[in-house]
Amino acid sequence: MIVCSRCSKDNQDHYKFCLGCGAELPRQSLEPRSLSTPNPGGERTTNAPPARAAASGALASAPQIEIDPAPIEATRPEPIAMADPLPPELAPLSDETSPCSHCGAQVPENFRFCHVCGHDLDADGAPDGGAAVPEERVSAPAVAEAPEGATQRARLVLIQPDGSEGDSFPLGAGRTLIGRSTGGIFASDAYLSPEHAEFRFEDNQLVVKDMESLNGVYIRIDPEFPIELFDGSVFRVGQEILRFDAPSAPDPGADGTQYAGSPHRGFVGRISLVIGRDATGNSYPIPPHGIHLGRERGDVLFPEDGYVSGLHCRIHSEVGHVFLTDVGSSNGTFVRVSNESFVPQGTFVLMGQQLFRAEY
Amino acid sequence: MEQARNYVCTECASAVPSGHKFCGACGGPVPAEAQTLETQFFGALQMPGKARLIVVRGDEAMGEGLSYLLQATEHVAGRDADQIPFPSDNWLSPTHANFLYRGEKLVVRDEGSLNGVYIRLRGSSPIQIGDHFMCGQHLFRVDATPKDSSGPEPDQTYFYSSPRRPSAFRVTQVLEGGMDGIVCCALEQTVEIGREDCDINFPDDVYLSPRHAKVEMTGESLKLIDENSQNGTYVRIRGERELGHGDYLFLGRNLVRVEVTA
Numbered sequence: 001m002i003v004c005s006r007c008s009k010d011n012q013d014h015y016k017f018c019l020g021c022g023a024e025l026p027r028q029s030l031e032p033r034s035l036s037t038p039n040p041g042g043e044r045t046t047n048a049p050p051a052r053a054a055a056s057g058a059l060a061s062a063p064q065i066e067i068d069p070a071p072i073e074a075t076r077p078e079p080i081a082m083a084d085p086l087p088p089e090l091a092p093l094s095d096e097t098s099p100c101s102h103c104g105a106q107v108p109e110n111f112r113f114c115h116v117c118g119h120d121l122d123a124d125g126a127p128d129g130g131a132a133v134p135e136e137r138v139s140a141p142a143v144a145e146a147p148e149g150a151t152q153r154a155r156l157v158l159i160q161p162d163g164s165e166g167d168s169f170p171l172g173a174g175r176t177l178i179g180r181s182t183g184g185i186f187a188s189d190a191y192l193s194p195e196h197a198e199f200r201f202e203d204n205q206l207v208v209k210d211m212e213s214l215n216g217v218y219i220r221i222d223p224e225f226p227i228e229l230f231d232g233s234v235f236r237v238g239q240e241i242l243r244f245d246a247p248s249a250p251d252p253g254a255d256g257t258q259y260a261g262s263p264h265r266g267f268v269g270r271i272s273l274v275i276g277r278d279a280t281g282n283s284y285p286i287p288p289h290g291i292h293l294g295r296e297r298g299d300v301l302f303p304e305d306g307y308v309s310g311l312h313c314r315i316h317s318e319v320g321h322v323f324l325t326d327v328g329s330s331n332g333t334f335v336r337v338s339n340e341s342f343v344p345q346g347t348f349v350l351m352g353q354q355l356f357r358a359e360y
Numbered sequence: 361m362e363q364a365r366n367y368v369c370t371e372c373a374s375a376v377p378s379g380h381k382f383c384g385a386c387g388g389p390v391p392a393e394a395q396t397l398e399t400q401f402f403g404a405l406q407m408p409g410k411a412r413l414i415v416v417r418g419d420e421a422m423g424e425g426l427s428y429l430l431q432a433t434e435h436v437a438g439r440d441a442d443q444i445p446f447p448s449d450n451w452l453s454p455t456h457a458n459f460l461y462r463g464e465k466l467v468v469r470d471e472g473s474l475n476g477v478y479i480r481l482r483g484s485s486p487i488q489i490g491d492h493f494m495c496g497q498h499l500f501r502v503d504a505t506p507k508d509s510s511g512p513e514p515d516q517t518y519f520y521s522s523p524r525r526p527s528a529f530r531v532t533q534v535l536e537g538g539m540d541g542i543v544c545c546a547l548e549q550t551v552e553i554g555r556e557d558c559d560i561n562f563p564d565d566v567y568l569s570p571r572h573a574k575v576e577m578t579g580e581s582l583k584l585i586d587e588n589s590q591n592g593t594y595v596r597i598r599g600e601r602e603l604g605h606g607d608y609l610f611l612g613r614n615l616v617r618v619e620v621t622a
Contacts, residue, residue: 007518017523022510024525180517190518214513215520240522250538253453253474257439259538260451260475260612262498267535272543275524276509283543285535305523352520 002026007190009353016304020191020353022239154206154360156199156349158185171360175200178351179211185354191215192352199343206343206358210336218334219341220348226323227335229315234274234336235324236350237293238307241274244315244322268317271300290316292327307331367394410621411466413444413459416608417615430466435459437611438471451475451612459603466620468609469600477601478594480608484585485595487575489529492596493584494610495553496567499534500560502575502582505545528577531560549577554587567591 002011009020097106102119158166179196193213210217231246246269266288272280292298294311302308309329326333343358366375371388414427437444438456453473470477489504510519531551533541552558552574569589586593605620
């Protein structure tokens with residue numbers, strides 16, 4: 001266990017960055033167990049055989065859509081994903097090949113599709129592999145029929161790092177203010193503002209209002225349900241805070257000269273990594289056909305963040321609007337509430353360093 | 361029937377091998393022109409000591425292959441320029457650059473243009489924060505790492521930011537129209553640009569080499585290095601720059617080659 005010198009949070013030995021505040025942890029703690037993925041040399045070879053075995057197993061039986069090894073739903077589990085063998089699609093290229101039944105090319109054993117003609121190799125071996133069985137998810141049920149007196153039982157359930165439920169915080173029928181100044185489970189969270197958020201009920205629905213807090217209130221979005229991004233929208237995947245910015249450009253000069261630059265392929269905006277109040281790190285423009293974000297697959301990768309799923313979310317545009325969609329990540333995609341938002345029953349809410357589930 | 365292979369003496373019609381000053385048969389003098397036979401460049405016959413610009417790539421209205429003899433002392437290039445006009449390229453300012461002689465030397469001076477003048481790198485060049493450079497069709501700027509602004513508030517609330525890694529500098533892609541594109545913060549000490557396997561990749565840009573160029577920090581200083589790319593790396597000049605034979609320049613979308621015959 002490494003105790004962060006900045007925020008005193010306990011971190012596992014192999015973490016490079018503090019789970020709580022993102023500060024870099026002392027390096028010697030990395031020695032015993034490396035977290036990095038494509039480890040040249042030894043680890044790679046020890047990984048390969050099981051990955052291949054897993055691949056052939058997957059070919060014979062049901063293909064899995066969800067390839068994420070992280071098993072615990074909607075919590076902030078240990079970033080075990082990195083330590084696990086790579087999913088078959090990402091395993092190192094198999095040395096053993098077999099001919100494609102369609103074009104005859106020698107295809108590595110762990111490929112599902114021929115890399116030359118694109119033929120689906122699954123279709124040969126297992127004619128009916130069965131439908132993919134997506135992992136069961138906690139989706140927010142409709143809240144239209146909230147029972148009478150729901151407000152009496154309304155509470156925020158703390159989800160602990162290991163996925164189990166912790167303390168509950170009751171929400172009254174009126175307005176309930178939450179923050180470092182309100183004590184209890186919130187008092188020790190340095191990432192909560194003294195007055196952070198306010199919960200209230202409106203027509204039997206829970207509403208959260210961000211009290212202009214420093215770090216905001218984040219709500220987990222439903223998988224496969226696109227939500228619109230606006231200029232300045234902030235969202236969170238794994239430990240990463242990302243900001244979406246609509247396209248903007250400086251005014252060209254009065255003499256009719258245009259700014260020169262790289263081809264502008266109709267970018268619909270860009271996403272930037274938030275690394276300070278007004279500082280961003282790496283950024284990527286979003287082409288009209290969209291981008292995928294993930295730890296190992298996609299256009300924008302987070303190879304060092306074990307809380308990001310292999311393939312996590314997607315941003316795309318439709319009819320002039322830009323949307324963010326969680327594509328079935330294990331830990332979810334959270335969107336920062338701009339002023340106010342409904343909180344449907346069962347929704348996960350992230351405030352400060354703590355994750356809650358709203359129950360009512 | 362065949363042609364005599366050497367200079368033929370005008371006195372006695374004997375063959376005189378090259379390098380001889382007098383005819384070996386009759387002693388007749390060989391004229392000076394015939395003694396110093398050096399192959400000369402065509403341009404030199406017309407304008408010895410002067411330079412010319414050749415538009416290697418430009419839009420059709422300009423006519424690729426057009427060449428400008430620089431016989432005056434100053435030659436202004438720009439969208440509205442009289443001497444070297446590029447009327448259809450709106451990446452050029454009305455008065456964009458000036459090609460002038462400083463003594464024997466040809467120099468180019470950026471006349472405060474919006475988009476600047478870019479010269480092809482020979483190998484590598486020092487580069488500074490704020491400088492622009494081009495690879496393939498892409499334009500980049502070298503930026504400083506912003507100051508850490510993630511300290512706690514006066515009320516002791518800590519700012520939650522994404523995990524940060526130390527970075528010495530960053531490279532920002534500039535899109536046409538002026539919007540920023542990709543931003544890549546340097547890890548280790550370099551940012552490499554290319555078609556694949558680099559820090560900034562453009563897999564579909566046919567003008568880029570697989571590994572095209574990199575910005576590298578050694579100690580406190582930054583260097584832009586062209587990795588033997590096919591189409592070269594161009595760096596924006598600051599103010600004025602001396603030109604030599606074979607230099608390539610980008611003025612807006614126009615690529616011009618410099619020929620100096622002195």
